[in-house]
Amino acid sequence: MKQRLTILGATGSIGDSTLDIVARHPERFSVFGLSAHRNIDKLLEQCLRFNPQFAVVGNAGLATQLAAQLKSAGSRTEVAYGEAALIELAHATQCDTVVAAIVGAAGLAPTLAAAYAGKRILLANKEALVMSGGLFMAAVRHHGAQLFPVDSEHNAIYQCLSTRAGVEKITLTASGGPFRTRALDSLAEVTPDQACAHPNWRMGRKISVDSATMMNKGLEVIEAHWLFDMPLQQIEVLIHPQSVIHSMVSYVDGSVLAQLGNPDMRTPIAHALAFPERIAAGVAPLDLAALATLSFERPQPERFPCLTLAIEALRQGGIASAVLNAANEVAVEAFLSGALRFTSIAEVVAEVLERIEPSTVHTLDDIRVADARARRLAAAEIAALTI
Numbered sequence: 001m002k003q004r005l006t007i008l009g010a011t012g013s014i015g016d017s018t019l020d021i022v023a024r025h026p027e028r029f030s031v032f033g034l035s036a037h038r039n040i041d042k043l044l045e046q047c048l049r050f051n052p053q054f055a056v057v058g059n060a061g062l063a064t065q066l067a068a069q070l071k072s073a074g075s076r077t078e079v080a081y082g083e084a085a086l087i088e089l090a091h092a093t094q095c096d097t098v099v100a101a102i103v104g105a106a107g108l109a110p111t112l113a114a115a116y117a118g119k120r121i122l123l124a125n126k127e128a129l130v131m132s133g134g135l136f137m138a139a140v141r142h143h144g145a146q147l148f149p150v151d152s153e154h155n156a157i158y159q160c161l162s163t164r165a166g167v168e169k170i171t172l173t174a175s176g177g178p179f180r181t182r183a184l185d186s187l188a189e190v191t192p193d194q195a196c197a198h199p200n201w202r203m204g205r206k207i208s209v210d211s212a213t214m215m216n217k218g219l220e221v222i223e224a225h226w227l228f229d230m231p232l233q234q235i236e237v238l239i240h241p242q243s244v245i246h247s248m249v250s251y252v253d254g255s256v257l258a259q260l261g262n263p264d265m266r267t268p269i270a271h272a273l274a275f276p277e278r279i280a281a282g283v284a285p286l287d288l289a290a291l292a293t294l295s296f297e298r299p300q301p302e303r304f305p306c307l308t309l310a311i312e313a314l315r316q317g318g319i320a321s322a323v324l325n326a327a328n329e330v331a332v333e334a335f336l337s338g339a340l341r342f343t344s345i346a347e348v349v350a351e352v353l354e355r356i357e358p359s360t361v362h363t364l365d366d367i368r369v370a371d372a373r374a375r376r377l378a379a380a381e382i383a384a385l386t387i
């Protein structure tokens with residue numbers, strides 16, 4: 001029987017890589033549902049190629065357009081729109097696996113819905129876990145969902161955690177992004193395109209900016225804490241500019257297990273899709289002799305204040321991670337639209353964290369309220385900053 005997939009965020013970078021693997025293994029996978037936010041041209045192509053039962057888009061107008069285009073192309077894919085439709089898609093009994101690849105907080109409700117429905121979840125949307133940590137993991141446990149990390153570092157750790165006995169620490173590797181060696185006093189002037197030019201990975205613009213500030217690694221520390229039930233003191237971040245070692249686990253006997261590979265997201269996605277089997281992913285073989293050098297360095301806090309802020313938010317607990325995430329999303333969007341300096345992303349996040357009272361999380365509503373408040377404060381802070 002084929003594994004029936006729903007890909008939330010199908011038109012993004014993770015969506016592309018997932019569908020590439022699906023196309024390589026038509027005997028294993030069928031596509032039940034695909035979603036996009038606005039890019040209906042790309043979603044149309046994907047629907048015509050993979051023939052899902054359902055497609056979901058961001059609003060009614062786009063849904064009407066896409067439905068008409070699909071109909072005139074002879075497709076029977078049904079189209080729906082909005083968050084409720086995403087939740088329904090993630091819940092549907094006719095799908096086994098949900099690939100959570102929407103970017104940002106918009107992915108939280110549908111990813112949680114997949115957990116409540118006890119699905120096999122391939123988690124790329126780290127923001128959902130950063131926001132809802134304990135609630136999300138409890139939903140996974142209580143509803144018998146299977147959670148597979150797709151984020152390259154967490155997938156690497158998943159592969160290296162053969163046993164929980166004797167784990168000393170996990171090490172998340174980080175490329176250091178495009179500005180690892182750039183003069184600190186020139187960072188305020190960098191452009192969105194420069195920030196999105198990641199040295200090793202081709203990704204969406206939001207996560208690319210997060211890599212440049214190293215907020216991405218901060219979000220990944222929080223993600224690792226929840227995924228692997230690992231205390232903060234046992235999570236280390238190490239800059240490894242080549243992005244070949246995707247992360248490591250150190251054991252008390254001195255063993256260090258690492259997962260290596262070329263920087264290509266098809267490897268972790270294929271691992272998660274096929275687990276416990278292995279399937280070809282079209283990834284070029286790793287040629288260590290050609291690479292010759294793998295190097296490592298500690299991150300400098302003065303260059304990457306966002307990493308420190310994320311670690312501080314995890315230490316604080318409660319709503320702090322959701323606040324950090326929301327402020328960061330608003331600040332990154334402002335930077336990408338030219339309304340905020342690169343270096344002000346950290347300033348905005350720090351200010352919002354400072355201004356929101358710590359509070360515990362009991363329900364999803366607590367997270368939604370904190371998220372909305374942080375967004376308002378971040379927008380006000382950005383408006384107050386002149387650039």
Ligand SMILES: NC(=O)C1=CN([C@@H]2O[C@H](COP(=O)(O)OP(=O)(O)OC[C@H]3O[C@@H](n4cnc5c(N)ncnc54)[C@H](OP(=O)(O)O)[C@@H]3O)[C@@H](O)[C@H]2O)C=CC1
Nearest residue numbers: 009011012013014036037038039102103106124125203204
């Ligand atoms: N790219 C990568 O290599 C990696 C990504 N991740 C994580 O995976 C997630 C996706 O990243 P990536 O693929 O790079 O992002 P992209 O920006 O390339 O794609 C984002 C996807 O989400 C959809 N989307 C955007 N906004 C909304 C919204 N408000 N509601 C519903 N759908 C929306 C987009 O639709 P549309 O195209 O119509 O805008 C698109 O399908 C992120 O959380 C990222 O952190 C993790 C590790 C690696």
Ligand SMILES: CC(=O)[C@@H](O)[C@H](O)COP(=O)(O)O
Nearest residue numbers: 151152174175176177211216
């Ligand atoms: C591919 C992936 O998992 C990204 O999250 C990647 O880690 C980004 O690179 P950085 O190490 O620069 O954050």
Ligand SMILES: [Mn+2]
Nearest residue numbers: 151152153220
């Ligand atoms: Mn990653």
